[in-house]
Amino acid sequence: MDRDQCLALDAQDPLRAFKDEFVLPEGVIYLVGNSLGALPRRTAERMRRTVEEEWGEQLVGGWNHAGWYEQPLTVGDRLAPLIGAGPGQVVVGNTTSIAIFQAVAAALRLRPERRVIVSDAANFPTDHYMVQGLAGLLGGYEVRDLAEGRFDDAAVVLLSEVDYRTGARQDVPAVTAAAHAAGALIVWDLCHSVGAMEVDVSDADFAVGCTYKYLSAGPGAPAFLYVNPRHQATAENVLSGWHGHAAPFAFETDFRPADGMRRFVVSTPHVLSLAALDAALDIWERVPMAQVRAKSMALTSLFVDLVGDRLELASPADPAARGSQISLRHPEGYPVMRALIDRGVHGDFRAPDTLRFGFAPLYLGYTDVHDAAATLLEVLDKELWRDEKYAVRLAVT
């Protein structure tokens, strides 16, 4: 496909108007929306309002009048449709790691007779690390890698819908059914799928995810936690903080969980960070997710076609079997990526040899993908990555 054909596809793109809702620096093709989503234009004004009008003018009254107190639930309700959930099933706040701890600990207490946690070495490391920390705290639990393939004695299975490294996509309904058939509960990590495709966790037991990737809610934006309604009356939040209490302003001595999802709110929400998430959801409530997925598959396929067989494809070749990301292998991946970034094409690198490119369909076009692939081929053809300045490692790579 040549550049003119890409321009024509962009002109016909039903999502093309969304690009104007994001701030993108001149001369940059940003293929890292799978790590940190671009800034929505509306967010700056929303932050100003929350800081100057809510905090500045309402002061502590903001907890009532600006709705801060309810935001973990009200913003959760706004996010819920993006993961196939309904009202009263999602809370936002804290971080993905904390939400994993809450979900896995709750699942273990719902399956007290079992002592195995199945996690996946291909999960993003924090998932695995948090489970290790929980297992170490409790004692007597085995953390088994998914590769062993056995769910039969598992209390809980923790998996990612989309693999952060390769973009490979799990079959959520099939794996959920397999876990349930074995008597296990399942926790899905949706960090790399939410906002990039239609997600449906309505059969899952728990789900977690972050909002700073495709959802563009800002660096370190709050995470979300989903609890299936069938568990809400019995699931315990072991991080039983004041905001999860049934009557916080009674200041009782003993914890008594609130009904429903409120019990999973731990403590004072990060209001400023939540404001940016709420602003991003002003966009997402207008986004037709089936179109996002269709465009995402077209963009990743275009990139693979244009790069051809110049680099080993680490992602599944079938677009239906991957998320909105393409991973390519190169033994000198680090300087290759630095050389690309120097030419305005921003991807990232994951040791030891993986170049990652994320495709956020709301602000990337076909022509962007064409130009990114052309730049990558030029960096490879001319061996531009051999410049010494690209060998110097940055702290965060």
Added chain:
Amino acid sequence: MDRDQCLALDAQDPLRAFKDEFVLPEGVIYLVGNSLGALPRRTAERMRRTVEEEWGEQLVGGWNHAGWYEQPLTVGDRLAPLIGAGPGQVVVGNTTSIAIFQAVAAALRLRPERRVIVSDAANFPTDHYMVQGLAGLLGGYEVRDLAEGRFDDAAVVLLSEVDYRTGARQDVPAVTAAAHAAGALIVWDLCHSVGAMEVDVSDADFAVGCTYKYLSAGPGAPAFLYVNPRHQATAENVLSGWHGHAAPFAFETDFRPADGMRRFVVSTPHVLSLAALDAALDIWERVPMAQVRAKSMALTSLFVDLVGDRLELASPADPAARGSQISLRHPEGYPVMRALIDRGVHGDFRAPDTLRFGFAPLYLGYTDVHDAAATLLEVLDKELWRDEKYAVRLAVT
């Protein structure tokens, strides 16, 4: 003391210039700085910069170039002098509740042969609730109330330097020494003391606190966690997330704790909320804390003197024995407070009968205190609180 004398004290106040650094709504005397501190003027510009220049322009590069990745530690180092700590001893992030969970869990693992956690029913409820959640998760632990007075078999003691309800101040050195003499570790909750007085936790084992009260870092601002250097090599962070790993970008399968305080960083920091904390610390690094404490004691004493014996004093009568807060009892405390707020004097109410007034010395003057007391006396003398409209409860009181 009459109003003219208060005006004269304000004119001589060495801290008077700080008031201009805060946004305070016209006609409001804000005595809730012990719950949510007022907005620093500089914060709005700092938030704009972080959102528009860092996130908007640097995008994912902000983790390197804007220093986001290191902020849990660099901002922690800036906060450290306010609690008598040194560099490399404090991390910021998450919430006080999460920090309590980390600190108490770490302490329990340092005292594996003991099975008692001493907490204080007078602690803010979240402290007690988080400990109950942890004890329930672990099983086999007793949560003993401080009132029983025994530390001898305690693994850890969790206490607040200043009581949120009465403002009563603990003798930190004496209680720390008593805990240590009994072989227990101690975790201090500094939520109601940091920013209001000189705090010194250098003998303590752990300390936690929030930054949205006297420190004015914004609604739901990140918390801090202090770990004494003598424990840093051995204390475990049971919330062992990716950002606490020794080599996060090696993406290892197993958690391996970073050296020093970094192991207590759980996961991706809330960058937007952290920016507001960093902005507030631009003020605090210029604040002479001995002057803050002297003015705080003068302000609380003035308020007590002016209100006289019209209401029962729930706070200690000796200013040295209390924080920067005065609590008064009235059987109809809720409508009394609503009537006060309606007249521009903002305090808060804690069930069943406590009127709380916080005195933030950076933006409150002697004349403010004079006028607040006069308004309170008027509300009481004229029984203005009997108006029906003040009986309607707000969600967050």
